[in-house]
Amino acid sequence: MIAKDEISAEYQIIQEEICRGLEDLDGAAKFEEEIWERDGGGGRTRVIQNGQIFEKGGVNFSAVYGKLPGAVKKAFKVDTDEFFATGVSIVIHPNHPFVPIIHMNIRYFEMNEEIKWFGGGIDVTPHYIFEEDARFFHSRIKEICNRFSPSFYPEFKTWADNYFFIRHRNETRGIGGIFYDRLTPPKAGISWNEIFEFSKAVGRSFIPVYSELVNRNRNKEFTENEKQWQYQRRSRYAEFNLVYDAGTKFGLETNGRIESILMSLPPQANWVYNYQPLPDSEEEKTLGLLKKGIDWVE
Amino acid sequence: MIAKDEISAEYQIIQEEICRGLEDLDGAAKFEEEIWERDGGGGRTRVIQNGQIFEKGGVNFSAVYGKLPGAVKKAFKVDTDEFFATGVSIVIHPNHPFVPIIHMNIRYFEMNEEIKWFGGGIDVTPHYIFEEDARFFHSRIKEICNRFSPSFYPEFKTWADNYFFIRHRNETRGIGGIFYDRLTPPKAGISWNEIFEFSKAVGRSFIPVYSELVNRNRNKEFTENEKQWQYQRRSRYAEFNLVYDAGTKFGLETNGRIESILMSLPPQANWVYNYQPLPDSEEEKTLGLLKKGIDWVE
Numbered sequence: 001m002i003a004k005d006e007i008s009a010e011y012q013i014i015q016e017e018i019c020r021g022l023e024d025l026d027g028a029a030k031f032e033e034e035i036w037e038r039d040g041g042g043g044r045t046r047v048i049q050n051g052q053i054f055e056k057g058g059v060n061f062s063a064v065y066g067k068l069p070g071a072v073k074k075a076f077k078v079d080t081d082e083f084f085a086t087g088v089s090i091v092i093h094p095n096h097p098f099v100p101i102i103h104m105n106i107r108y109f110e111m112n113e114e115i116k117w118f119g120g121g122i123d124v125t126p127h128y129i130f131e132e133d134a135r136f137f138h139s140r141i142k143e144i145c146n147r148f149s150p151s152f153y154p155e156f157k158t159w160a161d162n163y164f165f166i167r168h169r170n171e172t173r174g175i176g177g178i179f180y181d182r183l184t185p186p187k188a189g190i191s192w193n194e195i196f197e198f199s200k201a202v203g204r205s206f207i208p209v210y211s212e213l214v215n216r217n218r219n220k221e222f223t224e225n226e227k228q229w230q231y232q233r234r235s236r237y238a239e240f241n242l243v244y245d246a247g248t249k250f251g252l253e254t255n256g257r258i259e260s261i262l263m264s265l266p267p268q269a270n271w272v273y274n275y276q277p278l279p280d281s282e283e284e285k286t287l288g289l290l291k292k293g294i295d296w297v298e
Numbered sequence: 299m300i301a302k303d304e305i306s307a308e309y310q311i312i313q314e315e316i317c318r319g320l321e322d323l324d325g326a327a328k329f330e331e332e333i334w335e336r337d338g339g340g341g342r343t344r345v346i347q348n349g350q351i352f353e354k355g356g357v358n359f360s361a362v363y364g365k366l367p368g369a370v371k372k373a374f375k376v377d378t379d380e381f382f383a384t385g386v387s388i389v390i391h392p393n394h395p396f397v398p399i400i401h402m403n404i405r406y407f408e409m410n411e412e413i414k415w416f417g418g419g420i421d422v423t424p425h426y427i428f429e430e431d432a433r434f435f436h437s438r439i440k441e442i443c444n445r446f447s448p449s450f451y452p453e454f455k456t457w458a459d460n461y462f463f464i465r466h467r468n469e470t471r472g473i474g475g476i477f478y479d480r481l482t483p484p485k486a487g488i489s490w491n492e493i494f495e496f497s498k499a500v501g502r503s504f505i506p507v508y509s510e511l512v513n514r515n516r517n518k519e520f521t522e523n524e525k526q527w528q529y530q531r532r533s534r535y536a537e538f539n540l541v542y543d544a545g546t547k548f549g550l551e552t553n554g555r556i557e558s559i560l561m562s563l564p565p566q567a568n569w570v571y572n573y574q575p576l577p578d579s580e581e582e583k584t585l586g587l588l589k590k591g592i593d594w595v596e
Contacts, residue, residue: 034572047571056571168550168559235563242540243550252466252541259572261466265533267570271563273345273354274332 002196007108008063008086010196012044014106014203015061015088019046021207022059022092025214026051031059036257040066041084045260049267053099053218057092058263068111069253076115084110087120088203089247091264092210097230098217100126100133100174101237102210103264105247106203118199119181122206123160124213125174125237127230128282129289131296133213134175138296141178144205148198149188153297156180161292166240171290173240178202229283232275234266241265300494305406306361306384308494310342312404312501313359313386317344319505320357320390323512324349329357334555338364339382343558347565351397351516355390356561366409367551374413382408385418386501387545389562390508395528396515398424398431398472399535400508401562403545404501416497417479420504421458422511423472423535425528426580427587429594431511432473436594438507439476446496447486451595454478459590464538469588471538476500527581530573532564539563 019031029051036042043062048054063086073081087107094101102124110116124137138157145152156178164173183198185191190198241248241264251261277283317329327349334340341360346352361384371379385405392399400422408414422435436455443450454476462471481496483489488496539546539562549559575581 049571056569058571168556231566235567238536238567238569239540239560242537258466262537262569263571265569268529268566268568269533269536270566271354271536271560272565273347273356273561274557 001192004063004084004086004108004110007196007199010200011063011086011088011106011108011203012061014200015044015046015059017204018088018090018206019048019059021211022048022054022057025207025211026053028052029054036260038064038066038255038257040064043257043260045257045263047263051095053094053096053214055093055095056263056267058090058260060089060260060263062087062089062260064254064256066254076111078111078115080112082111089264090206093234093266094214096218096220097127097222097226098130098220099214100124100217101234101266102206102213104203104206106199108199117182117184118195119183120199120202121156121160121163121177121179122202122209123164123174123177123179125164125233126286127233128226129175129286130217131289133216134289134294134296136212137175137177137209140209141205142297144201145178145198147201148190148194151188152180152198153178158293164240165292166236166244168243169236169239171236171287172292173237173290175289175294175296228270228272229277231268231270232272235269235271238265238269299490302361302382302384302406302408305494306359308498309361309384309386309404309406309501310359312498313342313344313357315502316386316388316504317346317357319509320346320352320355323505323509324351326350327352334558336362336364336553336555338362341555341558343555343561345561349393351392351394351512353391353393354561354565356388356558358387358558358561360385360387360558362552362554364552374409376409376413378410380409387562388504391532391564392512394516394518395425395520395524396428396518397512398422398515399532399564400504400511402501402504404497406497415480415482416493417481418497418500419454419458419461419475419477420500420507421462421472421475421477423531424584425531426524427473427584428515429587431514432587432592432594434510435473435475435507439503440595442499442503443476443496445499446488446492449486450478450496451476456591462538463590464534464542466541467534467537469534469585470590471535471588473587473592473594474590526568526570527575529566529568530570533567533569536563536567 031046041064065084067081090104104122106120142153160176160179163179329344339362363382365379388402402420404418440451458474458477
């Protein structure tokens with residue numbers, strides 16, 4: 001078994017590595033840090049704003065404990081209501097409409113010796129979907145999963161398709177990636193140590209994968225119309241996070257720190273009434289690819 | 299008793315009056331209409347965009363019927379799951395940061411002879427709270443309530459304070475107004491006909507009240523900073539509507555028409571991380587007035 005403190009210590013190192021990597025990538029903006037405490041633990045929120053590449057991004061570490069609200073406790077069917085949760089959570093909104101939004105989360109949750117698990121994932125929300133980028137992203141994530149179990153990628157990719165789904169619009173949030181929760185041994189025959197290694201590998205996939213997606217697209221020219229489309233797509237991102245996202249709900253219900261929870265929301269989002277993309281436009285093509293079940297890797 | 303058709307016919311007339319009134323007020327933009335149908339009724343969505351005064355506004359009429367989803371039915375504890383609902387719903391986002399956002403809704407819901415009621419309300423969300431405007435608004439609404447019962451204003455004002463509350467930010471959405479639901483005789487000794495008259499009076503309060511609020515503020519000068527604050531406040535409006543609003547939830551859960559349900563969302567909203575207004579600024583003063591229980595009328 002792994003001590004909670006070891007997990008949260010490792011997550012803090014990963015947060016640090018990712019912030020350095022993102023600052024290098026941006027080349028101008030620096031993260032600002034806020035250390036916060038609550039009645040039971042606390043966290044380290046790091047926010048980058050108005051950079052060359054990153055308009056708004058947060059890399060949040062937290063390790064909190066306390067009592068679960070009644071409704072959540074009931075769902076778990078346990079006697080105790082004490083919980084411990086630690087994780088790193090990232091959302092980055094780039095300036096450039098051709099650079100995708102990215103989200104990554106690794107987390108560990110524990111109530112007692114029986115009830116504990118890892119969760120997390122990484123997924124990409126392009127304003128414009130470039131199929132070669134989507135294939136690159138999914139291939140890299142699949143490789144990482146395969147180092148642990150061949151069952152991980154297909155299972156967690158489907159989970160992401162189903163999770164990052166904006167039901168009321170019948171569209172996925174983006175091109176997905178992987179999502180997993182309540183991961184414990186003997187899942188796929190692996191041990192607690194291997195699951196912890198998997199969690200760290202997902203965390204450490206972030207910088208190389210996102211750097212490639214940024215560098216492929218950061219110098220492309222774009223129009224004002226494409227910028228407007230970006231604002232539209234961001235509003236869908238806000239809808240997902242406020243209506244469906246379990247992490248956001250958990251944060252709001254457990255009296256979390258609002259600005260850390262809602263740092264995922266876009267710096268600017270536009271809701272144009274009943275916007276319809278032109279036939280055969282890139283915007284229409286993107287909408288056509290916001291579907292579950294697309295197999296991006298052969 | 300009043301036939302459903304009579305109610306929905308009257309609501310359509312009110313929608314028509316309000317759209318004409320708003321076009322007169324704007325002086326430039328015209329409403330665009332979309333007639334939509336669903337599997338059980340339909341509606342008439344009218345949207346005004348990019349006007350002199352109104353950046354985005356919707357005046358939506360609908361009359362729909364069908365079967366309630368299981369969860370909603372369960373809450374009502376009835377045998378039938380058939381419902382009929384009709385209403386007029388308005389949200390207006392003005393260009394000018396000193397002109398408030400306004401919301402009005404009148405509605406009627408019926409399941410059978412026993413389960414039927416009126417609901418609705420009108421409330422104002424200023425980006426900057428001007429106390430004399432808040433007093434004017436509440437006084438006018440109180441007068442209208444008092445024509446039906448002296449108990450209406452205090453009760454429905456408190457209801458609005460509690461309903462239009464952004465719990466995770468511990469602030470009200472705006473200065474409130476009135477909110478009421480499940481209004482049936484013999485509430486305050488009044489009849490179905492009087493409740494219907496009250497519903498119409500709320501609907502017909504909209505144009506005179508909002509015209510006054512618009513005309514008081516439309517020609518004031520404002521700065522770029524004030525405009526940015528407006529975008530910030532609009533993001534709180536989006537948070538309320540996506541996280542808490544019962545009408546939005548009902549629409550999403552009953553497979554309503556998405557663009558009509560979400561027309562309430564602002565044309566542009568900004569989420570700046572951890573924005574703090576300057577001490578003694580107008581922005582700070584506004585935040586200080588986003589509280590429940592303020593008595594705007596003596």
